Amino acid sequence: MTKALTPPVAKKVPHVMEIHGHQRTDNYYWMRDDKRQNDEVLTHLKAENDYCEAVMKPHIDLQATLFEEMKGRIVKDDSSVPVKDGLYWYTNEVSGEEEYGRHYRALNEAMDDKTLLLDVNELAKGFEFYELADLAVSPDDNLLAYSEDTDGRRIYTIKFKDLNTGQMLEDCLVETEGEVVWANDNRTVFYVRKDLQTLLGFQVYRHVLGTPQSEDVLVYEEQDRQYYMGLGKSRDESQIYIYLSATETSDVLCLDAEQPMGEFKRLLARQEGHEYGLDKFGEYYYLLTNSDAKNFRMVRVELDAVNDPGQWEEVIAHRENVLLEGLELFDSHFVITEREMGQIRFVIHDYAGASYQLGFDDECYYAGVGYNPEPSSTFVSITYSSLTTPSSVYSCDLTTGQKTLKKQMKVLGDFKPQDYASERLHITARDGEKVPVSIVYRKSLFKKDGTNPLLQYGYGAYGYTVDPTFSSSTLSLLDRGFVYVIAHIRGSEMLGRHWYESGKKAHKENSFNDFVDVTRALVEQQYGAPDKIFASGGSAGGLLMGAVMNQAPELYLGIGCHVPFVDALTTMLDESIPLTTNEYDEWGNPNNFADYQSILSYSPYDNLAMKDYPNTLVTTGLHDSQVPYWEPMKWVAKLRELKTDNNILVFKTDLDSGHGGASGRFKSLHEKALEMAFFISLLPKQGG
Known part of the structure; x- marks a missing residue:
């Protein structure tokens, strides 16, 4: 093996932390540098970038192809x-x-x-x-x-x-x-x-x-x-x-x-x-x-x-x-956004008490009230998208409900909505709860026989609901036979407020269990091949990825883990870190013993063990103010130390960006192309 393909090995400097009579030793605590100027830290991050580049070099043409495909669809x-x-x-x-x-x-x-x-x-x-x-x-x-x-x-x-x-x-x-x-x-x-x-x-x-x-x-x-x-x-x-x-x-x-x-x-x-x-x-x-x-x-x-x-x-x-999600006031009417069984609808009310519903026909979709700065308007702007329908803007007559399409995002190339199909499933988790799942695939390449590669995405925190929306970049996977899945796990508000409350604090484990149970069910129902399953998530969804890797690493061929919140316990004990105090009602306050025990039980960094893990791509931004770069940096170092497999583990840091990744409408596509190429390259037969 060439030197370039030898992964960086981080030094270990034991740092002991103790609270509630419990000690933890963090050998990579030294990686934290609030000023982002430490030469040793920056040198290690650059070495990780070089290693990632070397590992992915055989697939550089695939990355370039994917980038040009995605860019080529953008008007x-x-x-x-x-x-x-x-x-x-x-x-x-x-x-x-x-x-x-x-x-x-x-x-x-x-x-x-x-x-x-x-x-x-x-x-x-x-x-x-x-x-x-x-x-x-x-x-x-x-x-x-x-x-x-x-x-x-x-x-x-x-x-x-x-x-x-x-x-x-x-x-x-x-x-x-x-x-x-x-x-x-x-x-x-x-x-x-x-x-x-x-x-x-x-x-x-x-x-x-x-x-x-x-x-x-x-x-x-x-x-x-x-x-x-x-x-x-x-x-x-x-x-x-x-x-x-x-x-x-x-x-x-x-x-x-x-x-x-x-x-x-x-x-x-x-x-x-x-x-x-x-x-x-x-x-x-x-x-x-x-x-x-x-x-x-x-x-x-x-x-x-x-x-x-x-x-x-x-x-x-x-x-x-029925969850009430939003209110928009006009001179003549007001518009309420409601969600029932995971699906959004609008109810238009006049001030005398009359009302009617405004909805869409897709099996799973997202719709939202757009920008409506003029309360005197007799029309409401509505945005709409589904897994097979590009982002659209409608103007809806408040009196009649008549919808007029003002604009739909153009997708260049040979995209035809009718070539793709979406489904909404409800999968029973281990405790009996039914988890909504949104699925999309290219009809001509999908066989419900357990042979397709499958990518499952999840988030599951803060009550934030990841609705099924159109992504022109995802077409590059669908057109290579991938099935793309969004698991609407607990921690979101997809099924109302209780869905959120049963996926936070002491109940956080439900989010991870839901994700794993969805994967298992999709394999059993033959939506995806058992040896071609991938998963991806970012930020709190990166914590989800880390927890899922600890719970059921054998299920996944590859994992994409982006700006991941993986050192949850240490971060939640440090009030000097951005957002920590705001997060107590989400994760718990580990200064309290019960919350400490709860976070300790799933914190990805603390639960790494000597066992096989999936092929993993980790990304972050040096200037991330929400999940500091040292969380994924430490996690990768410890994962490298403990994992017992020969699977790929690569870590890329954007030295110029923060939590949202690269700016601009094309630069960010390079990050997507990297993940897609990483996944495709792991398949027995590479696409391109």
Whole structure:
């Protein structure tokens, strides 16, 4: 074996940690470097990158083919559906080989008099990574505020542009969360400042244009570090909100948008376990609340009585099997997003009590309320996608429900939706619960005889539901005979709030069991070949991959593990790490003995053992602020030390990106091509 194909071996420096009378020894704790400047660490990461490149070199042509396939399906010149906001219509356009778009506005929907607001390609010049976050036009349409991140750590700088002259203002707000909200005086903005150690947004500042940031006024500081912080504006733009959310508790503070020098006031007394979403329209607040309603109910209340639940008027009652997910208010109607048996639908209500349902016919799909900035509109924008239908935008008449297709994503090449089929299964897990599963394959290449390769994806955390949506890149697998599967395991809200609660904290093991049981059932039902099963997940889904590898490594030929949260116990014991305190309601607080024992029982890093593991590809970003690079780095080192097989283990670090990976519409395809080539290369007969 050549030196280039010898995997890097990390040194071992025992680091002993003790709590609750229990000791753990971490031989790779030294890999943590908060500043990302340690030469030994960077040298080891580069050695891992070199090893990954050497291992994958025989498949470099396959990677290139996959990249060109995926890139070739993307329309080079494209634009978003124009959206009216105030006097103007807004759109985003991309063209040619450019990685980023241009933002325009015009006085009509045809955009024939459009003017350029921002060219993101110009803004991104000179940066390996670039993300444009918030775009906020002042109420009088004359000024633009936007926020940008140039290293992937999600620390944003807010800048301002005069849209009449095209000149940049001198104002520059650094170390922010990215959101910016205008007061109605067109000269005052509010933003969230970040703690640079934990990267949590915890302070709201007021900035007056023309003054230095050093003179900005702190208007609110959240002392409880379990809360995330965000900003927004009411539907009628009369109020500015500070949104505070822990995993299980919501809180909202409010300010009159006409009085930016005023004081933010709490709308409802903070109550642990009370989660709600709130908006104001006219003389009422409208709330989706879990008060006496696990799956939420809708109430409305007059403005001065919002803090008195006895005055709440119930509009939509709680239902045991229907989750209320969203509310959009219009002058004539309001739109409720509901989910039942995993499927989304919309219910359009008028304010007199009449309603009707708006749904789609696919067996499994995703639909969401789009961007609807004008409450006076008589149409609601709906986005729609399924495993076989490219992303689509519909305009739906609020009175009649008539849907008009405004745009569907074009897929270049020989793609035909009718060549593919999707299914929704419900697979019984080991404890009797039925787990929803979404499946897609190319009809001509699928034989339900246990011969197809199969890739199963999962996430299962934070109540986040991974809906079945179209992916043009996945076609490269489907067209090589792969069956692609999404396992909607516990930890999401696919089947309502109880589905989430039974996959978190002390019940986290259910997420892993569900994923493994789905794999076994799909093999038994001959959707996939027992020796050609792959799995993939990222972030909390990376923790899922690590736990599944420990529980049932024999099921999988290959695993893709991306920005994985695999050192859960050590991280959850360290409050200096970003997001830790916010996560206690998700994973538990290991400073408590019971939670410590629970996390210890499944934490992938702590449960690695001397046994055979699948072929594994691990990826991360050096500047990841959510799952620090050292978690996968340590995990790979320990896995290399303990695994008893000769299977491939490669680890690639993007030295320029963060949690979301590479920026730009084409760069990220290289990461997808790497994983696909890794999987395909493991098959007895390689595709290409």
